[in-house]
Amino acid sequence: MRLNYPANIKIIRVPCTGKVDVMHLLRAIQKGADGVYVVGCIEGTCHYNEGNLRAKERVNYVRMRLEEIGIEGDRVRMYNLSSGEGPTFAAYAKEMTENIRNLGPNPLKKARKAEQDRSD
Amino acid sequence: MAERGEPKSGSRLEKILRAGHFAFTGELGPPRGANAEAVKKKAAHLKGNVDSVNITDNQTAVVRMASWAACIFLLQEGLEPNFQMVCRDRNRLAMQSDILGAYAHGIRNILCLSGDHPKFGDQPNAKGVFDIDSMQLINLVKFMRDEKKFPSGTELDEPPRMFIGAASNPFAEPYEWRVQRLAKKIQAGADFVQTQCIYNMDRFREFMKKAVDMGLHEKCYILAGVTPMKSVGMAQYMAKSVPGMDVPESVINRLRGAGKGKASEEGIKFAIEQIQEFKEMEGVAGVHLMAIEWEHMVPEIAERAGVLPRPELS
Amino acid sequence: MIVAKRKPIEEIKKMLKGYKKVLNVGCGTCVAVCLAGGEKEVEVLNAQLDMARRLEEDPIEMGAFTCERQCDREYLGTLDEKVKQYEAILSMACGAGVQFIAERYPDKPVFPAVDTTFIGVNQGVGWYEERCRSCSSCVLGLTGGICPVTMCAKGLFNGPCGGTNKGMCEVSKDQPCAWHMIYERLKQQGRLDCIKELQPMTEWQNQVPRTVIQPGYRKPEKETEQQKA
Numbered sequence: 001m002r003l004n005y006p007a008n009i010k011i012i013r014v015p016c017t018g019k020v021d022v023m024h025l026l027r028a029i030q031k032g033a034d035g036v037y038v039v040g041c042i043e044g045t046c047h048y049n050e051g052n053l054r055a056k057e058r059v060n061y062v063r064m065r066l067e068e069i070g071i072e073g074d075r076v077r078m079y080n081l082s083s084g085e086g087p088t089f090a091a092y093a094k095e096m097t098e099n100i101r102n103l104g105p106n107p108l109k110k111a112r113k114a115e116q117d118r119s120d
Numbered sequence: 121m122a123e124r125g126e127p128k129s130g131s132r133l134e135k136i137l138r139a140g141h142f143a144f145t146g147e148l149g150p151p152r153g154a155n156a157e158a159v160k161k162k163a164a165h166l167k168g169n170v171d172s173v174n175i176t177d178n179q180t181a182v183v184r185m186a187s188w189a190a191c192i193f194l195l196q197e198g199l200e201p202n203f204q205m206v207c208r209d210r211n212r213l214a215m216q217s218d219i220l221g222a223y224a225h226g227i228r229n230i231l232c233l234s235g236d237h238p239k240f241g242d243q244p245n246a247k248g249v250f251d252i253d254s255m256q257l258i259n260l261v262k263f264m265r266d267e268k269k270f271p272s273g274t275e276l277d278e279p280p281r282m283f284i285g286a287a288s289n290p291f292a293e294p295y296e297w298r299v300q301r302l303a304k305k306i307q308a309g310a311d312f313v314q315t316q317c318i319y320n321m322d323r324f325r326e327f328m329k330k331a332v333d334m335g336l337h338e339k340c341y342i343l344a345g346v347t348p349m350k351s352v353g354m355a356q357y358m359a360k361s362v363p364g365m366d367v368p369e370s371v372i373n374r375l376r377g378a379g380k381g382k383a384s385e386e387g388i389k390f391a392i393e394q395i396q397e398f399k400e401m402e403g404v405a406g407v408h409l410m411a412i413e414w415e416h417m418v419p420e421i422a423e424r425a426g427v428l429p430r431p432e433l434s
Numbered sequence: 435m436i437v438a439k440r441k442p443i444e445e446i447k448k449m450l451k452g453y454k455k456v457l458n459v460g461c462g463t464c465v466a467v468c469l470a471g472g473e474k475e476v477e478v479l480n481a482q483l484d485m486a487r488r489l490e491e492d493p494i495e496m497g498a499f500t501c502e503r504q505c506d507r508e509y510l511g512t513l514d515e516k517v518k519q520y521e522a523i524l525s526m527a528c529g530a531g532v533q534f535i536a537e538r539y540p541d542k543p544v545f546p547a548v549d550t551t552f553i554g555v556n557q558g559v560g561w562y563e564e565r566c567r568s569c570s571s572c573v574l575g576l577t578g579g580i581c582p583v584t585m586c587a588k589g590l591f592n593g594p595c596g597g598t599n600k601g602m603c604e605v606s607k608d609q610p611c612a613w614h615m616i617y618e619r620l621k622q623q624g625r626l627d628c629i630k631e632l633q634p635m636t637e638w639q640n641q642v643p644r645t646v647i648q649p650g651y652r653k654p655e656k657e658t659e660q661q662k663a
Contacts, residue, residue: 022474026481065478068443069486111488208588212635234595237587239605248588255592256635271635289596294617297594300630304592308632316596363597363604 005093018051131228131283143406146170150185181241206235223280231285262309286310290327291366317347337403349387460500461527471526504531570639578619585612
């Protein structure tokens, strides 16, 4: 299967989405990523029983913490699919990219630029 | 009725009860403002029709004119007030000073209550005091009256000779414990009790039977609470939304069955039937009529229930 | 354990307004267990503050340090050097920890990042319930192990009041009536006599700051005074 998905996505592999910590997600945004999403197994099929459910809770938590400081929570999302669903993976990648394009760049980048402009 | 010792107070209500008359007491909610006329106007409907008038104390945790202040207006109008005091708004120091002040002004009855939680009121985050509870308040008044002392042990120069009342709710769970709790209030010092509004007559009969079996009616005067229903809506509201209230479906159906515009008359009829039954019920020493914002109906209800004229005391 | 809730970010931001370099000190005991102010929460809050202040073009440098227990002097020594490098301290400990830090560094402004909420139990992950008001006059022996001061909305010692509602408290359909529970438990144990007698007015012990010195111990100052004498 040769499927195309947007090239602007950097994939970080983890053994299970249960391994994804809230700080991994927060740091991504803090360091300038425009968005970050977690792709886990279908709910109910986690090899470790509830790894993907925990990931979902963490994603929701990070969304809430971002909203609190005025950054769109939707920059962080959770998707679920099974390992055999290559086309779905590509579709989600496109959907997330669309979503982020609509939101625009990470507002922290704009702030940083303003700061640099001021110090120049 | 068994001997009850010397009179505890100079209260007219006490005299009526001691003389073996069937007592009939009313209730008046002070205004939400400094309006003396509002108190006097409500009081006029009750004068001559009841033996004593409960003056509520910030009922449902909504601020109103102070109970003791409205009590004084009643005294001026020639009625006997029953000063309600809740544990929610005062600590034990304020309670003692208010009791002394009330007695000095001629108030002779006090009804000791826990009080609705502040959450029910319009200032729900006010701090509920609850330094002591209603049981302890009953005991505090009794101690001041009978031992002529403050709780600290210091002598009182003029004790408040109050006739001490308490509330009893036969309809709140755990039902089996409610008679025990009444016994505990009597042990704490209650001279009389007024019950929660009664609609479930079966449960009340059962409650009274237990109270009589324990001899509680000989240690304390039990006044049955009656609130006439004004409408089907009121009955439904009380059934659903008032904690500790037991309004059987049959009562709601009866009001509904009366037809449009006739529910209030049916409510009054039910109240009158209740009062007539309470007159005959063993252990019931009187009725406490809580005609909520319906004080002007009290003369008619009293008349039709056959409790008029109120006995004259020498 | 002591249970706390993190303050809203807006409130924390307001306290830190004007400061450029702040040390966030977490506590590894109660507030870590209840997910309010441990190492992880320090990291999250620092990331939030960093981002929030950058968005406002007024950056702040947040330091992080989580000690075992902020209420215990033994664990604070390592903090002394670190504190010197910061203008102010944000503490994620309970109110006791915050005050202990403020007492140790009297020249530094110390701000609380959590609202200390209650002494409670862990009912599930992230789910805590209050159980004790530390009133200093425990009656649990009489009330079937259910605290009337904490669990009854009116703190009645001779309950239940007339507001029980199908076994629930009048203030909420989700809150069981404490006195209903007390009655049921004592009945089950055949101990209803415990609540038949009037419980007299409580002599409140929690009206002034309390100190406990266990038998056989004393304040070190006293010791030195005695030695001097």
